[in-house]
Amino acid sequence: MNTSLLGYPRIGEKREWKKALEDHWAGNLSAEDLHAEMKKIRLNHLKKQQDAGIEYIPVGDFTYYDHILDAATMFGFIPERFTYEGGKVPLDTYFAMARGNKDVHASEMTKWYNTNYHYIVPEIGNTTPSLKENYLLEAYKEAREELGIEGKPVVIGPYSFLKLAKHYESEAFPELLEQLTNVYTQLFTELADAGVQWVQVDEPSLVTTIPEEDLTLVAKAYETLQKEVPQLNLLLQTYFDAVSHYEKVIQLPVAGFGLDFVHDQGKNLHALQTHGFPEDKVLAAGIIDGRNIWKAKLRDKRVLLQEIQIVVDEDNVWLQPSASLLHTPVTVENEPDLDETLKRALSFADEKMEELITLHNLAAGESEANAKILEDNEQIFADLKTKGWRKEEPDNSAFQEVSRPLSYEERREKQLEKWPLPTLPTTTIGSFPQTRDVRRLRARYKKGELSQEEYQSAIQSHIRTWIEHQEDIGLDVLVHGEFERNDMVEFFGERLEGFAFTKHAWVQSYGSRGVKPPIIYGDVRFKEPMTVEETVYAQSLTDKPVKGMLTGPVTILNWSFERDDLPKQQVAFQIAEAIKEEVSALEEAGIEMIQIDEPALREGLPLKREDWQTYLDWAVHAFRLSSSHVKNTTQIHTHMCYSEFQDIITTISALDADVISIETSRSQGDILETFEDNVYDKGIGLGVYDIHSPRVPSEDEMLHILHRALNVLPADLFWVNPDCGLKTRGEEETIAALKKMVNAAQKARAEITG
Ligand SMILES: Nc1nc2c(c(=O)[nH]1)N[C@@H](CNc1ccc(C(=O)N[C@@H](CCC(=O)N[C@@H](CCC(=O)N[C@@H](CCC(=O)O)C(=O)O)C(=O)O)C(=O)O)cc1)CN2
Ligand code: MET
Numbered sequence: 001m002n003t004s005l006l007g008y009p010r011i012g013e014k015r016e017w018k019k020a021l022e023d024h025w026a027g028n029l030s031a032e033d034l035h036a037e038m039k040k041i042r043l044n045h046l047k048k049q050q051d052a053g054i055e056y057i058p059v060g061d062f063t064y065y066d067h068i069l070d071a072a073t074m075f076g077f078i079p080e081r082f083t084y085e086g087g088k089v090p091l092d093t094y095f096a097m098a099r100g101n102k103d104v105h106a107s108e109m110t111k112w113y114n115t116n117y118h119y120i121v122p123e124i125g126n127t128t129p130s131l132k133e134n135y136l137l138e139a140y141k142e143a144r145e146e147l148g149i150e151g152k153p154v155v156i157g158p159y160s161f162l163k164l165a166k167h168y169e170s171e172a173f174p175e176l177l178e179q180l181t182n183v184y185t186q187l188f189t190e191l192a193d194a195g196v197q198w199v200q201v202d203e204p205s206l207v208t209t210i211p212e213e214d215l216t217l218v219a220k221a222y223e224t225l226q227k228e229v230p231q232l233n234l235l236l237q238t239y240f241d242a243v244s245h246y247e248k249v250i251q252l253p254v255a256g257f258g259l260d261f262v263h264d265q266g267k268n269l270h271a272l273q274t275h276g277f278p279e280d281k282v283l284a285a286g287i288i289d290g291r292n293i294w295k296a297k298l299r300d301k302r303v304l305l306q307e308i309q310i311v312v313d314e315d316n317v318w319l320q321p322s323a324s325l326l327h328t329p330v331t332v333e334n335e336p337d338l339d340e341t342l343k344r345a346l347s348f349a350d351e352k353m354e355e356l357i358t359l360h361n362l363a364a365g366e367s368e369a370n371a372k373i374l375e376d377n378e379q380i381f382a383d384l385k386t387k388g389w390r391k392e393e394p395d396n397s398a399f400q401e402v403s404r405p406l407s408y409e410e411r412r413e414k415q416l417e418k419w420p421l422p423t424l425p426t427t428t429i430g431s432f433p434q435t436r437d438v439r440r441l442r443a444r445y446k447k448g449e450l451s452q453e454e455y456q457s458a459i460q461s462h463i464r465t466w467i468e469h470q471e472d473i474g475l476d477v478l479v480h481g482e483f484e485r486n487d488m489v490e491f492f493g494e495r496l497e498g499f500a501f502t503k504h505a506w507v508q509s510y511g512s513r514g515v516k517p518p519i520i521y522g523d524v525r526f527k528e529p530m531t532v533e534e535t536v537y538a539q540s541l542t543d544k545p546v547k548g549m550l551t552g553p554v555t556i557l558n559w560s561f562e563r564d565d566l567p568k569q570q571v572a573f574q575i576a577e578a579i580k581e582e583v584s585a586l587e588e589a590g591i592e593m594i595q596i597d598e599p600a601l602r603e604g605l606p607l608k609r610e611d612w613q614t615y616l617d618w619a620v621h622a623f624r625l626s627s628s629h630v631k632n633t634t635q636i637h638t639h640m641c642y643s644e645f646q647d648i649i650t651t652i653s654a655l656d657a658d659v660i661s662i663e664t665s666r667s668q669g670d671i672l673e674t675f676e677d678n679v680y681d682k683g684i685g686l687g688v689y690d691i692h693s694p695r696v697p698s699e700d701e702m703l704h705i706l707h708r709a710l711n712v713l714p715a716d717l718f719w720v721n722p723d724c725g726l727k728t729r730g731e732e733e734t735i736a737a738l739k740k741m742v743n744a745a746q747k748a749r750a751e752i753t754g
C-alpha cells in the first residue's frame with residue numbers, strides 16, 4: 001500500500017503566499033522577487049510532504065492564482081481582449097485575466113463544484129488549443145532537482161476542463177475535446193520523456209450528473225492518450241461525490257482510478273463491491289476527509305479499508321485524502337486558544353498527512369502499538385461527547401412548511417406605501433471597503449490594545465463617514481457597511497453558541513482572498529443581539545432606510561466546518577432559529593428592511609441531480625424559518641452571488657424574499673435568458689457591475705446592462721446595485737463607481753418615466 005496526496009494548500013501557514021501576491025500587485029514586490037518567494041513557498045510545501053513520508057507527492061498543483069487559469073493559459077486560451085503575443089503568457093496578462101485591470105474586464109469566476117473555492121472560467125472563443133508552455137514539466141523537474149522528489153504532476157483532465165469552460169456551443173464539444181486531447185498528448189509526451197511515472201488527471205466532472213453518451217467521448221479521449229503515450233501511467237482522479245457510470249468509467253484505458261470514499265454516501269464502495277475493480281489497476285482510495293477538519297475515526301477507516309481490500313489487492317491501493325487539501329487549513333499547531341478537547345479532535349492539512357501514515361501503519365496488522373493508537377483515537381471522540389456541547393436533539397427531519405401570512409402581491413402593496421422609493425431604487429449589497437485601517441482596528445481590539453468603547457467609537461466613525469458618502473452619492477436604500485465584521489460567516493460564528501473560531505486556519509476562497517471558516521462543534525444557539533447596535537446607530541444618522549444585514553442559515557452552515565454527527569439539515573434549522581431571533585431583535589429596534597444573505601445556497605447543491613430536491617427543500621425551509629415571522633410591512637431582502645442560478649430559479653422564488661439581488665455582471669447577462677419566461681415575480685436587482693475587479697466601470701456599460709435587464713424584467717420590480725459587497729475594493733474607486741451607478745439608474749429612470 002502507498003500513500004498519496006491530491007494537492008496541498010497554497011496559502012502558507014501564515015498566509016505568506018497571499019502577502020507576496022498582494023505586495024506584488026501593490027507594486028511593492030518585483031516580479032523577480034515574487035518568483036523567488038513563490039519558489040520558496042512551493043518547495044517548503046513539498047518538503048513538508050516529503051518529511052511526512054508521503055509517497056506520491058503532487059506537483060503542479062501550486063499556482064500564482066488558480067490552477068484552472070494555469071491550465072487555460074498553458075493551452076493558449078487567452079481571450080482576445082488581453083495583450084498576448086504568443087509563447088508563455090506574461091505574468092501581467094495572467095493576472096489581468098484573473099483580476100481585470102483598468103482597461104479590460106477579468107474572466108468570469110465561479111464556484112469550484114460544491115466548495116467555497118472559486119476558479120477562473122476558461123473562455124474558449126475561437127481559440128484552437130496548443131501547448132504554450134509546460135509548467136507541469138517545470139514543476140516536476142524542480143521537485144526532483146531541489147528535493148529529490150519523484151513528483152506526480154497534477155492537471156485537470158480534458159473532459160472536466162471543457163465542462164468548466166464557457167464561450168463555445170455545446171455542439172462543438174466533441175470536436176473541442178478531440179483538439180484538446182491532442183494537446184494533452186503533447187503535454188504528456190513531454191512529461192514521459194522527462195521520466196515522469198504517474199500523472200494525476202483530475203476529472204471531477206465525472207461525479208456530476210452527466211449523460212451516459214458522454215462516456216463514449218471520454219473513452220475516446222483516453223484511448224487516444226493511452227495509444228499515444230502508453231509509457232505514462234495516468235491516474236484518473238475523481239472527488240466530492242461518487243463517480244457516475246462506474247461500470248463504464250472503470251473500463252477507461254488508464255493505469256488507475258482515484259475515488260472519494262468519504263463524500264460519496266457509500267456509493268463508491270457499493271459500486272466496487274457490486275461491479276468489482278480491474279485487477280491490474282491502481283485504486284487511489286480517498287479515505288481521509290479532504291473537506292472537513294475532524295480527525296478520522298480510525299477504527300471505521302480501517303474497516304472501510306478492509307472492505308476495499310476484499311476487492312482490490314493491497315499492492316494496488318493508494319491511501320489518500322478524499323480531495324485536494326486545498327479546502328482545509330494548514331495546521332492545528334498554530335491554534336493555542338482552542339479548547340484542548342476540541343483541538344485534539346481536529347485535523348488540518350498537516351495533521352491529515354500524519355493520519356494517512358497512521359492508517360497505513362494500522363493496515364500493516366494487529367499489534368500492541370496499533371491497539372493503543374485505536375484506543376487513544378476513540379477516547380478523543382468519547383471526550384467530545386462528555387462536554388455537554390451536544391445535547392440529544394429531537395429529529396426534525398420531517399418539517400412543516402412556514403410562510404409569511406400574506407402573499408408577495410399583498411405584502412408589496414403595504415410595503416410600497418411604507419417605503420416611498422423611486423422607480424429603479426439604488427442600493428448596495430452590504431459591505432464597504434475593509435481598508436487597512438479597519439482591519440488594523442479590529443486586530444488591535446482583538447489583541448486588547450483598544451478598549452471596547454474606543455473600538456466602538458472608531459467603528460461608529462466609519463459608519464458615519466459611509467452614511468454621509470451614501471447620501472452624497474444619492475443611493476436610496478443605505479447600509480451600515482459591516483465594518484465590525486471580519487467576515488460575514490465568521491462574525492456570526494464568533495457570536496453564536498456552538499461555534500469555535502480559529503486564529504490562522506485560513507482557506508483560499510479565490511486568488512489571494514481567504515476565509516477562516518468557523519467550526520460548528522455543538523448545538524447552535526442565539527446568545528444576544530449581534531447586529532442591532534451598529535444598524536440602529538446607522539439608521540439614527542439618516543432619514544433614508546438602512547437595511548439590516550444578516551447572513552442566512554444555509555450560508556452560515558455551508559461556509560463553516562460542519563459537525564459530522566448530525567444531519568446537515570438539523571444543524572441548518574438550529575442556525576435558522578438563531579437568525580430568526582436576530583431578525584426579531586432588529587425589527588423590535590425599528591429596522592424593517594432586513595437582508596438575509598444566502599450566497600452559498602447554490603454552491604451547497606449536491607453534485608448529483610437526484611439529490612437536489614431534498615437539499616433545496618430543507619434549504620428553503622431554513623431560510624423561511626428565519627424570515628417568515630416578520631410583519632407584513634417588513635421587507636426581507638436576500639442576496640446571492642457567483643453561481644449559476646438558471647436551474648434553481650423556482651427555489652429562489654420559494655424563499656419568498658421581497659427583494660433579491662443576484663450577481664450577473666461577470667457572466668455578461670447569461671441569466672437574463674432565464675427571466676424571459678417571467679419565472680420571477682418579486683423584487684429583483686441584477687448586479688450592474690463586477691465588484692471583484694479594481695476597474696471602475698463606465699456609466700454606459702452599466703446603462704447597457706440595465707437596458708438589457710429591463711428588456712426582460714418589469715421596471716417596477718427592478719433594483720439597481722453592484723453584484724456583491726464592496727469590502728474588497730478601495731474607497732475612492734467605490735465612491736466613483738457608485739456615483740456612476742446612480743447616474744446610470746437616473747438615466748434609465750428618466751427613460752421610463754419620461
Ligand atoms: N466566508 C466567506 N466566503 C465567501 C465570501 C465571504 O465574504 N465570506 N464571499 C465570496 C467571495 N469570497 C471572499 C472571500 C474572502 C474575502 C476577503 O476579503 N478575505 C480577506 C480576509 C477577511 C478577514 O477575515 N479579515 C480579518 C482578518 C484580517 C487580517 O488579515 N488581519 C491582519 C492584521 C490587520 C493588519 O494589520 O492589516 C492579520 O491577522 O495579520 C479582519 O478583517 O478582521 C482576505 O483574504 O484578505 C472576500 C471574498 C464567496 N465566499
Ligand atoms: C458574498 S455575499 C456578501 C454579502 C455581504 N452582505 C457583503 O456585502 O459583503
Ligand SMILES: [Zn+2]
Binds near residue numbers: 599641723725
Ligand atoms: Zn455576494
